Amino acid sequence: MVQKRKIAYINLTTKKLSQKAMPKKIRTMYIGGRGIDMYMLYNHLKPKIDPLSPQNVLLVGAGLLGGIPCLGSGRCDIAAKSPLTGAVGDSNIGGFFAPELRFTGFDHLAITGKAEKPVYLLVKNDEIEIKEASHLWGKDTFETQTIIRKDQDDENIKSLVIGVAGENLVKFANILTGMKNSAGRTGMGCVMGSKNLKAIAARGTTPLEFAHPDRLLEYCRQMNDMITSTRWSKAQSRWGTMIIYSNTNTTGLIRTRNFQLNRLEEGQDLEPENIDRYSIGTSGCYGCAVHCRHRYVLREGPHAPLYGEGPEYTSLGAFGTMIDCRKMETILVANHLVNKYGVDTLETGGLIAWAMELYEKGILNDKMTDGLKLEWGNEEALYEMITNIAHRKGFGNTLADGFKKAIAKIGNGSEYYAIQVKGMSNLHSDERPTPSFALGIATSTRGADHLRSRPAIDMYGLPEDLLEEVYGGPVASEYNSYYGKPRMVWWQERLYAVTDSIGLCKFQTVFCSVHAPQWKEFSKLIQLATGVEISETQLMEIGERIYTIERLFNLREGFSRKDDNLPERYFKEPTPIGLPVAKNKKIDREKFSKMLDEYYKLHGWGNDGIPTAGTLKKLGLDKEPSNLI
């Protein structure tokens, strides 16, 4: 490859730093970003280590195409063994960090050990320094970034930081950059906190070279046109990811009151259009023509003045429908709080919604919640819970440990109400009417998760010949159907694995629009940027390899077929309301099990969910760990 890229190893215990050129073999097998992170995760960790011990490795990986002028090329992948689930920990973050990291000459960082005192890493053109960070400890995510810039007298520094939640080892603490971009899921901020690592700051001026710069530039322009001409992107450019709410809440596909209802009946104030009341404009990540978030200002009320970015669709559910808060303003305040403290919006909302249902059922009472009235729609209780979780105060301390531990602690049948898989909360989506989505959250390598495989275009009832053309096999057009859905999930898994590895935004591939760039376009971008030819078929195989090595990691940690499951309520309770297409639907246990069989088979895994020897050989995974980097 024309790009001379490097990986840095940082041991915070011994303060030893070293670097290595990225071997070509690793590039061609795993590409970059998530792919290379997953290879290292499997290779660097001994089985069953404590995720909060110095042995855990925090991996930071820029995508192969990070920095190109299209499709949101600012994505960075962050991985470690998850303290929340014990499975693959992995989270992808937008904003401006990944390109800045690439401008320093490094594409990947592998951080192990634990600093004696709080530190941060300063990565500057080819040099890495471990800097003292006592003065940053206790600071919120925004202040931390500002202080680093001031200390270094450089406004162009981009940092990945943790807030107090990460310091306090909240199991789902996140990593933030800018005002809202977060590596939200699986507790990567908790791992940073466990290493006494407050921030990773990057600043570089090294040119990124390309094999065919002029042609790349022209093709990138075409890519931006391709994505911005889709109907989906046009709406997303206007109102952000919140537009999903228009479809899901109207239909009845949205968890309300934890999991009691599937639509917020009086949810008009949460409609994305209402963000216009607070917006001063939209904002985009590096290299993004879609700009899917708003810059909002609260000018009045007890929380004013307040400036924030977002909110995402995720926060609409986390602090809206799931806890039955019906005001946009509540979402804006809560969204700001989680970003400031550095805690995952989705996990936080999921846990609080669960606690509210337990409170309603009497499984939790005032004594257990320190007098906090966890009633539906109680926004003051919501703000207090968020703050208490981040600071591990009172009952917040119980929730701060995530579902697994909290269930064990509360007991009393509380598990039944927890909408989680492998210990990670589900989004506020209700998958009972959509078997493809349900299969995706059950099988995802990181726990209940819509970003590993969700075939969102399943919602559109596309013609079956088009679906067959995309997915390479027969798929039913109706989203209520089980037919062909494993194939959809399998295809999306590979596509997203590759998207996360080249470092482009998932919203700018086949996620919500079938007309978005995918394999063919990715292959061409790689060729123009790096000069290396990787065919569409080869890209699919790389996706398969990445997904399979993640599977191997989880198997090694003790996960198995039984963990690829759904919360009991999906099988037992039918959806109570919604349009006819979404009403009175639940997942059929037997059909679900058949989907699972079929899904494993497509992957070349046995019925037990274990990749066969033949599959491993075919993917070049039969000799792992191979320890090449």
Add this chain to the structure above:
Amino acid sequence: MQKMLAVDPEKCTGCRLCETSCSIYNEKTCTPEKARIRVTKWENEGIYIPMVCQQCDIPICESVCPMHAIKRDSNTQALVIDKELCVGCRLCMQFCPFGGIGVDDETKKIIKCDLCNGEPICVKFCQPMALQYVDANTLNTRKRRAAAKRFSDILKKMLATI
């Protein structure tokens, strides 16, 4: 009719596609440091202002240049640097009130926007049309004043609330 590169910071989303495309076009690498257009951000307040040479009617850079290395292109009316004449003294950079002039760290020579021979690449990449290449005509000066007023207003508005 004369065209100008008009900047509307209110529409800017801060994506830096302009910087990136500019540097690839001019330098053949992605090096925002060498882009002729830079987006200045106040991230914590959500203010993004793309800064680029205004190709002023009465260019300070031209008048301070001791080597007379800055000249107006008769075709695009862009102020361009004669690399042969430029000695890299950076006087133009110091005097430009818009930060429209940069220095190439490697060659030590001045870099600035030359309007890409009348087809600015950044304009093609700016999806929200914060950058436009439009007829300036005699409105040139007035337009710029209006724009300047608008964003000083935004600044005031923002500063009053935060």
Add this chain to the structure above:
Amino acid sequence: MSEVRCLNCLKRFSVRQKAETATCPKCKTKYRISWPTPNQAKIRGLA
């Protein structure tokens, strides 16, 4: 004129320019409509 897809029966149907409501001709579900761009409608919620 712009089209939206009915969220119930998934049929695409056309919506009058600037309309604030629309009814699916097939399943008769009534919607409120909003306009992300002057030429593109989307469903906002149930009417």
